[in-house]
Amino acid sequence: MKTFAKHTFVAALLASTPFSIYAATDSMASPPTAGAANQMSEGEIRKVDKDAKKITIKHGELKNLDMPAMTMVFQVKDPGILEKVKQGDKVNFVAEKVGGQFAVTQIEVKQ
């Protein structure tokens, strides 16, 4: 009956917030919230290490990774990410666990 429960959940979300469809199907573990449509987390760039392809971010809570706020080092999925940000930038980003390591998969500087 797992499938049935999932469909019911999605249907309920559909009825309330159409923008949450993606979030609901992508991450069943996270309860829907007002900001569920935007899965990005907030952070501030502390260090960009292009040689090691790593980035240090002081981040807020990462709901998708069940991680509290902290400062930590991330890998990057795409080296281009390192070109988009610099130390001190406030960013919205998405981090995922890739091969046992945390990696930034999307990032954008807040205006």
Ligand SMILES: [Cu+2]
């Ligand atoms: Cu962290």
